[in-house]
Amino acid sequence: MRQITIYDIANEAKVSVATVSRVLNGTAPVKVSTRAKIEALIQKYQFQPNAMARSLLSKETGIIGVILPDLTNPFFPEVFAGAELEAQESGHTFLLCNTMGLYTKESEYLNIMQEKRVDGIIFLGGRINLKDCEPHLVQEVVDHANKIPIVLVNGNLRNTELTRVVTDEYAGTVFAVRHLIELGHTQIGFIGGESHTTTTSIKLRAFRKTLRDEGLPVKEDWILTDSFSMESGRQLMQKLLELSEKPTAVCCVNDFTAIGAIKTAGEYGLKVPDDISIVGFDDIPLAHHVIPELTTVSQQASELGQTAVKVLRQMMNKGKVKKLTSLEPQLIIRQSTAPIKSPL
Amino acid sequence: MRQITIYDIANEAKVSVATVSRVLNGTAPVKVSTRAKIEALIQKYQFQPNAMARSLLSKETGIIGVILPDLTNPFFPEVFAGAELEAQESGHTFLLCNTMGLYTKESEYLNIMQEKRVDGIIFLGGRINLKDCEPHLVQEVVDHANKIPIVLVNGNLRNTELTRVVTDEYAGTVFAVRHLIELGHTQIGFIGGESHTTTTSIKLRAFRKTLRDEGLPVKEDWILTDSFSMESGRQLMQKLLELSEKPTAVCCVNDFTAIGAIKTAGEYGLKVPDDISIVGFDDIPLAHHVIPELTTVSQQASELGQTAVKVLRQMMNKGKVKKLTSLEPQLIIRQSTAPIKSPL
DNA sequence: TTGTCTCAAGCAAACATTATCCTTCCTGCA
DNA sequence: TGCAGGAAGGATAATGTTTGCTTGAGACAA
Known part of the structure; x- marks a missing residue:
C-alpha cells in the first residue's frame, strides 16, 4: 500500500509536478480548469504531501520537542496543554519525551531531537532544575542550543545565557x-x-x-x-x-x-x-x-507552557527575545489554612 | 548557524559522502585510518545526520503518533508512560496530540500524522469511545488505517475491523x-x-x-x-x-x-x-x-500502553496481529468500601 | 505583421541521505 | 608475468518536494 506522491497526481492529471505543487500551496496562479482536475485527483486518492520531503527544503519540521521528567506529575500535563494551546496558532505539534529524571535519557532525547530537526525544544526539569550540574552536562545542552532554539522552563544552567521562562x-x-x-x-x-x-x-x-x-x-x-x-x-x-x-x-x-x-x-x-x-x-x-x-x-502552569512556546517562536523567527521571562504566582486561599487556635 | 551535512564532513575528510555514510551506518568496511579521521570530524562538528533525508529513503520515521483526549486526566499519562517504556526497545519516539475531545482536532491531527509519515498511530478516547459515531467520522479513520497502522485503545469503531487493545x-x-x-x-x-x-x-x-x-x-x-x-x-x-x-x-x-x-x-x-x-x-x-x-x-494503564506499542510494532512488521487484545482488570480493595452497617 | 506583455505551466536544480553499481588497488598464487 | 579476488572507496541514482528560470500561447497595440 505505497503512499502516493505528487508524481502520481501529476501523471494522471497530465501536468508537471510543479503545477500540482502550486495547487497545493497556492504559490502561483493555476488555470481554474486544471486546478479543478488536480483537486479532484487529490481528493480521490486522499493525497497528503510528504512532510519529510517538504522539510528537507524548507528546513522546518513544524515540530517542537518537549523534554520533561515525569508526565505522571499533573503539573507537567498542564504546562503541556498550555503549550499546545499556544502552538495551534503556528500549527506546531509536539514530540514528547519523558526522561524519568535520568540525565542519560535527556541526552539521548536531545540527540534524537536534533536528528529529527525539530524547530525548537522546551526543556522542563531534570538537569536544569539542579542547583549545580556537572560541566559536561551543561556544555551538552549549550551545544544543542547553538543549533536549535531551546527554552528552559522553571530551571537554569549556571554560567550560560540560555533563554528561560520561570515562575517567580x-x-x-x-x-x-x-x-x-x-x-x-x-x-x-x-x-x-x-x-x-x-x-x-x-x-x-x-x-x-x-x-x-x-x-x-x-x-x-x-x-x-x-x-x-x-x-x-x-x-x-x-x-x-x-x-x-x-x-x-x-x-x-x-x-x-x-x-x-x-x-x-x-x-x-x-x-x-x-x-x-x-x-x-x-x-x-x-x-x-x-x-x-x-x-x-x-504556578499558572498553562501560562508557563504558552509563554514558552511564544518565546520559542520568537527565537525561531530570529527575533529579539528576553533572556528571562518571569511569571508572577498567586496565592490561592482555600481550606487547609486557618487562624491559629492555641499554641501547642 | 547552518546545520552541517554529510558533505561537509566528506569534504574536510577528503573522501566521498558514500564513505561517511558507511562509517555512520557500518554498511561496508572502511579502513581503520579513514574511519578514525571521519569519526574525529563527526565529533568535532557534533554532526548528526538529518533524519528527514534518511526517512525519505527508508520510509520510516521512528515516530509513533498518539492521539488522546486529555492529558490532564491522569489515566492517559500513565498509558503514555507504558507506551514509552515499550517503545524504548525499538527506539521510537512520540508525537503527542491532545484533542480535548473535539472531533475536528482528531481529524486534523490524523492528517498531520499522515503528512509526517509516522510509523503508526495509537488512538485513545474521542470518537472511538462513542457508542455510535457518524459514518463519515468512522470512514475517515478507516481511510487513514489503510495507509498507516492504527491501534485503538479502549474503544471501538462499529462495523470496522480495526485492531484494538482494551481493558475488559x-x-x-x-x-x-x-x-x-x-x-x-x-x-x-x-x-x-x-x-x-x-x-x-x-x-x-x-x-x-x-x-x-x-x-x-x-x-x-x-x-x-x-x-x-x-x-x-x-x-x-x-x-x-x-x-x-x-x-x-x-x-x-x-x-x-x-x-x-x-x-x-x-x-x-x-x-x-x-x-x-x-x-x-x-x-x-x-x-x-x-x-x-x-x-x-x-485498568493497568501502563500495560495498556505497552501492549498497544507491541501490537503496533507487529503491524509495522507486517506480522499477524490479533484483532482484539483484552486485558484483565483487577479489583483493588482499599478503604472506601466496608460491610454494611445498617440499612438507612 | 510584428513586438510586447501576461498568464499558465514546464524543466531542472536543490535538499541530505542511502543504496547500488563501479573502479582502483593490492595481495597471493600459479 | 599474468590474473583472480577481495578490500576500499568513488559516482550516481533515487527519495518527494519546492522554486527560480524558462517557454509557449494568446491578447493586444502599433
Whole structure:
C-alpha cells in the first residue's frame, strides 16, 4: 500500500509536478480548469504531501520537542496543554519525551531531537532544575542550543545565557509564608523536595528570609527535605509530628507533598486546618478536590507552557527575545489554612 | 548557524559522502585510518545526520503518533508512560496530540500524522469511545488505517475491523459490584460519565446484569450519568443523597467521579466507608493518596500502553496481529468500601 | 505583421541521505 | 608475468518536494 506522491497526481492529471505543487500551496496562479482536475485527483486518492520531503527544503519540521521528567506529575500535563494551546496558532505539534529524571535519557532525547530537526525544544526539569550540574552536562545542552532554539522552563544552567521562562518561586513562597504569619502562626515548618534542586533551594531561601524579616526564629529541626512525591510528604510530616515541639503550620514545596502531609496529619489525629495549617505550591487541579481543599500558590502552569512556546517562536523567527521571562504566582486561599487556635 | 551535512564532513575528510555514510551506518568496511579521521570530524562538528533525508529513503520515521483526549486526566499519562517504556526497545519516539475531545482536532491531527509519515498511530478516547459515531467520522479513520497502522485503545469503531487493545471493562465492573454485594450491600447506585460513550454503556450493562444475576432489584433512580469529571461526581452524588431513599453503596464509572462523590458524601455528613461505600475505576495514582484510600478496579494503564506499542510494532512488521487484545482488570480493595452497617 | 506583455505551466536544480553499481588497488598464487 | 579476488572507496541514482528560470500561447497595440 505505497503512499502516493505528487508524481502520481501529476501523471494522471497530465501536468508537471510543479503545477500540482502550486495547487497545493497556492504559490502561483493555476488555470481554474486544471486546478479543478488536480483537486479532484487529490481528493480521490486522499493525497497528503510528504512532510519529510517538504522539510528537507524548507528546513522546518513544524515540530517542537518537549523534554520533561515525569508526565505522571499533573503539573507537567498542564504546562503541556498550555503549550499546545499556544502552538495551534503556528500549527506546531509536539514530540514528547519523558526522561524519568535520568540525565542519560535527556541526552539521548536531545540527540534524537536534533536528528529529527525539530524547530525548537522546551526543556522542563531534570538537569536544569539542579542547583549545580556537572560541566559536561551543561556544555551538552549549550551545544544543542547553538543549533536549535531551546527554552528552559522553571530551571537554569549556571554560567550560560540560555533563554528561560520561570515562575517567580521566591515571590510565591513569600506569599505563602506571609499568609501563615498573618493567620497568627509563629511556629512554621518546611517540607521540601530533593535538596539539590533549584526549586527546593529557592523556596527554602525565601522561607528563611521571610521568617527573619518578620522577626521569627528559623528552627532548623522543622526544615526537612527529601523528594517531591506524596509519599515523601507523608514521611516528612511524620517526622515533624514525632518531634517534642511541633510546628503549627507547614509550608510545602509542592501540592503533592502537601497532600501527603495532610494525609499523615489525619492519621495522627490532627484536623487540618483546625489543629495545623498546611500550604502547598503549584495549584494542580486536584488541589481543590481534596479534603480539605488545599491553600496553595498557583504556578499558572498553562501560562508557563504558552509563554514558552511564544518565546520559542520568537527565537525561531530570529527575533529579539528576553533572556528571562518571569511569571508572577498567586496565592490561592482555600481550606487547609486557618487562624491559629492555641499554641501547642 | 547552518546545520552541517554529510558533505561537509566528506569534504574536510577528503573522501566521498558514500564513505561517511558507511562509517555512520557500518554498511561496508572502511579502513581503520579513514574511519578514525571521519569519526574525529563527526565529533568535532557534533554532526548528526538529518533524519528527514534518511526517512525519505527508508520510509520510516521512528515516530509513533498518539492521539488522546486529555492529558490532564491522569489515566492517559500513565498509558503514555507504558507506551514509552515499550517503545524504548525499538527506539521510537512520540508525537503527542491532545484533542480535548473535539472531533475536528482528531481529524486534523490524523492528517498531520499522515503528512509526517509516522510509523503508526495509537488512538485513545474521542470518537472511538462513542457508542455510535457518524459514518463519515468512522470512514475517515478507516481511510487513514489503510495507509498507516492504527491501534485503538479502549474503544471501538462499529462495523470496522480495526485492531484494538482494551481493558475488559465489563469484567471489571462485575468485580466491583460483586464486591459490594459480598459486603452485604443490596441498595447500590451507579454514577456514570457521558451516557453516549462505550465506557459508560459497557459498565452500566455489567452493573445491571450483575444485580439481576444476584437477584437484586435495579433501581433506575439510582443510576445517574453526566460526565467523567470530579465535578460531575460531586453533582451526581448530591442528587443521590437528596433522594428520599438512598443507596448504601455507589459504583462509579471512574476514580475522578468517585473522588468527587466521596467529597460530597463528606459534605452531607456521611462517613465513607462507615455510612456509605464507594468504589471507583481506573486506579489512578491518586487513588491511594486520597482520604479514605479508594477501593477501585485497576485498568493497568501502563500495560495498556505497552501492549498497544507491541501490537503496533507487529503491524509495522507486517506480522499477524490479533484483532482484539483484552486485558484483565483487577479489583483493588482499599478503604472506601466496608460491610454494611445498617440499612438507612 | 510584428513586438510586447501576461498568464499558465514546464524543466531542472536543490535538499541530505542511502543504496547500488563501479573502479582502483593490492595481495597471493600459479 | 599474468590474473583472480577481495578490500576500499568513488559516482550516481533515487527519495518527494519546492522554486527560480524558462517557454509557449494568446491578447493586444502599433
